Amino acid sequence: MLKGTPFHPRTSALNETHSWRRWSGYLAAGSYELTHEREYWAIRNSAALFDVSPLFKYHLSGPDAETLLNRVVTRDIRRLAVGQVYYTPWCDSHGKVIDDGTVSRLDAQRFRLTSAEPNYRWLCLNAVGLNVHIEDVSEQIAALALQGPKSRLILDSISSPPITNLKYFRLAHTRIAGLPVTVSRTGYTGDLGYELWCEARDAVALWDALMEAGHDHGITPAGILALDVARVEAGLLLLDVDYVSAHKAVIEAQKSSPFELNLGWTVNLDKPNFVGKKALLEEKARGPAWRFVGLEIEWPSLERLFLEEGLPPQLPNVTVRASVPISSMGRQVGYASSSTWSPLLKKYIALAHVEAAHAQPGNLLMYEIMVQHKHRYTPARVVELPFFNPERKKA
Amino acid sequence: MPNTYDALIIGGGHNGLVHAAYLARAGKKVVVLEKRHLVGGAAVTEEIYPGFKFTEFSYVVSLLRPEIIRDLQLPKHGLTILPLPSTFTPLPNGDYLATWDDHDKTRREIARHSLKDAEAYDEYSRQMARMAMAVKPILGMIPPDPTALSPKDLFGLAKLGGHAASLSEKDFYNLAKLMTMSAADLLDEWFETEALKGTKSASGIIGTFLGPRSPGTAYVLLHHYMGEIDGVFRAWGFAKGGTGGISNAIANAARALGAEIRLNAPVAQIIVKNGRAVGVALESGEEIYAKYVSSSLDPKRTFLKLTDPKHLPADFVEAIRRYKIRGSSGKVNLALSGLPNFTALPGEGALHRGAISISPSVDYLERAYDDAKYGRFSRRPYIDCIIPSMIDPDMAPPGQHVMSCFVQYAPFAHEGGWDDAKREAFGDAVVDTLAEYAPNLKSLILYRQVLVPPDIERITGLTEGNIFAGELALHQLFFLRPVPGYTNYRTPIANLWQCGSGTHPGGGIMGASGRLAALELLKDWK
Numbered sequence: 001m002l003k004g005t006p007f008h009p010r011t012s013a014l015n016e017t018h019s020w021r022r023w024s025g026y027l028a029a030g031s032y033e034l035t036h037e038r039e040y041w042a043i044r045n046s047a048a049l050f051d052v053s054p055l056f057k058y059h060l061s062g063p064d065a066e067t068l069l070n071r072v073v074t075r076d077i078r079r080l081a082v083g084q085v086y087y088t089p090w091c092d093s094h095g096k097v098i099d100d101g102t103v104s105r106l107d108a109q110r111f112r113l114t115s116a117e118p119n120y121r122w123l124c125l126n127a128v129g130l131n132v133h134i135e136d137v138s139e140q141i142a143a144l145a146l147q148g149p150k151s152r153l154i155l156d157s158i159s160s161p162p163i164t165n166l167k168y169f170r171l172a173h174t175r176i177a178g179l180p181v182t183v184s185r186t187g188y189t190g191d192l193g194y195e196l197w198c199e200a201r202d203a204v205a206l207w208d209a210l211m212e213a214g215h216d217h218g219i220t221p222a223g224i225l226a227l228d229v230a231r232v233e234a235g236l237l238l239l240d241v242d243y244v245s246a247h248k249a250v251i252e253a254q255k256s257s258p259f260e261l262n263l264g265w266t267v268n269l270d271k272p273n274f275v276g277k278k279a280l281l282e283e284k285a286r287g288p289a290w291r292f293v294g295l296e297i298e299w300p301s302l303e304r305l306f307l308e309e310g311l312p313p314q315l316p317n318v319t320v321r322a323s324v325p326i327s328s329m330g331r332q333v334g335y336a337s338s339s340t341w342s343p344l345l346k347k348y349i350a351l352a353h354v355e356a357a358h359a360q361p362g363n364l365l366m367y368e369i370m371v372q373h374k375h376r377y378t379p380a381r382v383v384e385l386p387f388f389n390p391e392r393k394k395a
Numbered sequence: 396m397p398n399t400y401d402a403l404i405i406g407g408g409h410n411g412l413v414h415a416a417y418l419a420r421a422g423k424k425v426v427v428l429e430k431r432h433l434v435g436g437a438a439v440t441e442e443i444y445p446g447f448k449f450t451e452f453s454y455v456v457s458l459l460r461p462e463i464i465r466d467l468q469l470p471k472h473g474l475t476i477l478p479l480p481s482t483f484t485p486l487p488n489g490d491y492l493a494t495w496d497d498h499d500k501t502r503r504e505i506a507r508h509s510l511k512d513a514e515a516y517d518e519y520s521r522q523m524a525r526m527a528m529a530v531k532p533i534l535g536m537i538p539p540d541p542t543a544l545s546p547k548d549l550f551g552l553a554k555l556g557g558h559a560a561s562l563s564e565k566d567f568y569n570l571a572k573l574m575t576m577s578a579a580d581l582l583d584e585w586f587e588t589e590a591l592k593g594t595k596s597a598s599g600i601i602g603t604f605l606g607p608r609s610p611g612t613a614y615v616l617l618h619h620y621m622g623e624i625d626g627v628f629r630a631w632g633f634a635k636g637g638t639g640g641i642s643n644a645i646a647n648a649a650r651a652l653g654a655e656i657r658l659n660a661p662v663a664q665i666i667v668k669n670g671r672a673v674g675v676a677l678e679s680g681e682e683i684y685a686k687y688v689s690s691s692l693d694p695k696r697t698f699l700k701l702t703d704p705k706h707l708p709a710d711f712v713e714a715i716r717r718y719k720i721r722g723s724s725g726k727v728n729l730a731l732s733g734l735p736n737f738t739a740l741p742g743e744g745a746l747h748r749g750a751i752s753i754s755p756s757v758d759y760l761e762r763a764y765d766d767a768k769y770g771r772f773s774r775r776p777y778i779d780c781i782i783p784s785m786i787d788p789d790m791a792p793p794g795q796h797v798m799s800c801f802v803q804y805a806p807f808a809h810e811g812g813w814d815d816a817k818r819e820a821f822g823d824a825v826v827d828t829l830a831e832y833a834p835n836l837k838s839l840i841l842y843r844q845v846l847v848p849p850d851i852e853r854i855t856g857l858t859e860g861n862i863f864a865g866e867l868a869l870h871q872l873f874f875l876r877p878v879p880g881y882t883n884y885r886t887p888i889a890n891l892w893q894c895g896s897g898t899h900p901g902g903g904i905m906g907a908s909g910r911l912a913a914l915e916l917l918k919d920w921k
């Protein structure tokens with residue numbers, strides 16, 4: 001059976017579409033309004049409120065909690081200060097990515113790990129001989145994301161103490177409406193934003209407090225469709241859409257290394273042994289076979305293809321989570337895994353896996369598009385990720 | 396001569412019918428001789444009690460080869476396979492364990508018992524699917540004999556080797572383990588929940604005279620993973636009209652292709668002249684002649700009952716004698732006035748549309764085997780139930796139900812021999828066991844049919860009532876089935892062929908034996 005999240009009493013009353021998407025066995029709103037356009041603009045213009053409770057969450061505590069995490073993830077957890085958050089992938093022993101998420105150091109010996117898929121067993125397998133307690137707190141902890149330029153203002157007005165000075169990828173323990181809430185300056189939109197973590201029983205009261213405080217600042221509950229546009233603009237990847245977990249892949253070709261996912265910056269090869277290190281060292285020396293890049297579809301050519309059929313350009317109105325062939329000189333050299341129209345950038349953009357030789361920024365590749373039931377190719381330029389990176393994100 | 400055919404097939408079970416259909420499709424004049432009044436062998440549906448249709452012996456389908464469905468256009472001839480989405484295992488402590496047809500629902504359900512197992516379950520299922528993919532090609536080919544140096548065997552070996560080479564190192568090791576371990580040991584490597592291990596291990600013992608801790612049972616587990624419906628591995632389904640519906644569809648296809656099917660035509664003897672099979676003599680005394688004779692019966696019945704041993708080499712006869720075909724399961728079919736109500740999950744629900752498995756732990760199954768090992772039926776047996784009328788409303792009068800209970804163990808060679816009293820005691824053990832979990836069951840029973848191995852043998856002809864026409868043990872699979880040297884469907888007698896489940900790849904409603912034998916015979920046709 002699909003479950004409602006702890007916010008369901010509120011989100012279900014707001015969901016005008018009466019339809020739900022599935023997120024890790026929970027009901028999640030695609031959009032609350034009949035189109036997601038206003039919800040998207042709230043992210044970039046005011047503040048959008050997302051229910052992100054379906055994330056998997058684990059608490060790791062004990063003298064060896066740091067050692068366990070450092071063994072599992074690719075970043076150096078020894079450098080993670082109390083109150084700091086890391087985004088990180090983790091790999092299997094062949095250096096292929098299993099999942100990605102955030103690690104928060106709540107205390108010297110206490111961490112929270114979030115993930116897209118269940119990872120309890122994987123953590124336990126790696127914890128043999130370590131003095132660490134692993135607890136799945138996915139159901140006990142409710143989570144919201146408040147994202148957008150007005151998010152700080154809204155939170156500040158109700159958070160005690162205020163979070164004005166909370167830095168990017170840091171967290172603070174505060175009270176909102178008298179409820180204990182952990183606020184982290186993190187998110188999945190590439191914008192100024194926060195994620196709020198509270199006990200499931202406090203969820204509805206927290207939602208109400210935020211909606212009330214945000215009312216005059218344009219707070220807007222937003223669903224997965226709006227988030228999907230923003231995260232592509234931010235160049236953030238999504239498990240099962242942009243890559244396949246090494247644990248789920250049926251064949252080798254479905255797996256990706258962090259280097260192949262543009263996550264090389266998260267791989268610390270200087271730290272002590274961790275799962276996949278040997279393979280990643282070898283791959284680094286050899287150079288990855290694939291790259292994960294941004295593509296900007298060239299508008300004039302696209303427009304021309306449609307004009308040839310007597311049509312104005314017609315683009316999907318939601319992010320396309322399907323594989324789109326990318327070619328060069330008539331040969332397929334990759335595939336886009338997420339494509340979307342960016343209302344902010346006024347561009348059709350895509351996240352794509354491309355053979356390393358074709359991944360140089362500025363390269364022109366061909367993007368397959370269906371025009372009046374015909375397969376056509378239109379030029380797309382390789383660009384650096386992210387597509388959108390506002391100063392306010394870190395300011 | 397009116398009584399002369401190109402090919403004559405002994406036995407109208409699903410393999411005999413598939414074999415006939417393929418030969419008829421090649422333009423041959425064929426006749427199937429079935430001893431009973433209906434086709435299907437062990438895949439029959441009969442109205443044993445007025446208004447209630449019993450899937451008397453076999454009851455579910457998964458392994459039926461997709462190429463047979465395509466080649467014989469079975470859907471056109473009435474084959475309809477309905478989903479059987481879940482497995483429900485009630486537990487003695489009042490709880491239950493279930494796997495449903497939804498990933499999230501199943502994960503949450505297993506996580507109630509063990510968080511680790513919930514995650515391991517996914518990985519285990521993926522690994523078994525990969526292993527099944529690796530072994531599956533062998534289901535569609537004549538098993539190459541590694542000792543033979545014929546080009547065909549070498550080619551077959553190379554083909555298999557090529558496929559094995561495409562496996563990752565890890566998969567290859569796992570495959571080696573799967574071929575040698577017991578189901579219980581294999582599952583111990585993955586899970587900690589007893590009910591999960593018990594229920595999963597049950598697939599490793601079905602139709603064998605082995606317990607879940609017997610080496611080799613891990614492979615049988617895999618055998619059950621090779622089923623595929625609509626391209627989905629490990630999918631089990633229920634055929635509309637029961638398994639008799641499958642037999643009827645194949646028979647319809649065979650007839651449409653020109654095959655003749657004669658019912659009430661039991662064969663008494665295979666006629667051999669000058670070392671060559673030329674026909675059969677029916678019990679009625681009638682003789683029917685054909686260029687080729689194919690037997691879909693089990694090897695013991697074919698060679699020890701229907702063939703005069705003077706036509707066979709002594710070592711072959713000895714090998715067939717040694718062939719293990721111990722019956723180990725029984726069947727209890729119930730006509731019910733209503734639905735059993737399970738204490739663990741009261742009321743009518745999804746569980747009634749899936750399998751209900753009495754398999755609370757590996758220990759429970761192993762104890763059930765202990766009884767059988769020493770010649771007695773299990774006092775607390777493993778039971779695999781389905782309620783066909785919940786899936787196909789035509790199976791029982793509206794509001795009433797049929798319940799099919801596959802039961803293990805019931806040894807063919809029961810201490811002191813089977814008699815009516817023992818049969819009823821066995822039926823009581825089954826009903827009593829089920830009633831512990833669904834107390835209203837006894838009050839619902841309108842009619843009870845109890846079948847123990849001698850009954851299965853008497854009705855279907857399967858020696859010792861073994862449902863796979865020979866146990867699915869590694870020592871008699873692949874190039875060892877039924878006996879070394881005769882795995883290519885040929886026999887020591889010229890023009891006598893075998894095409895039943897006693898040949899590669901064996902058991903389950905698969906049809907592969909019948910098909911492969913037909914294709915091989917057609918290649919050889921002179």
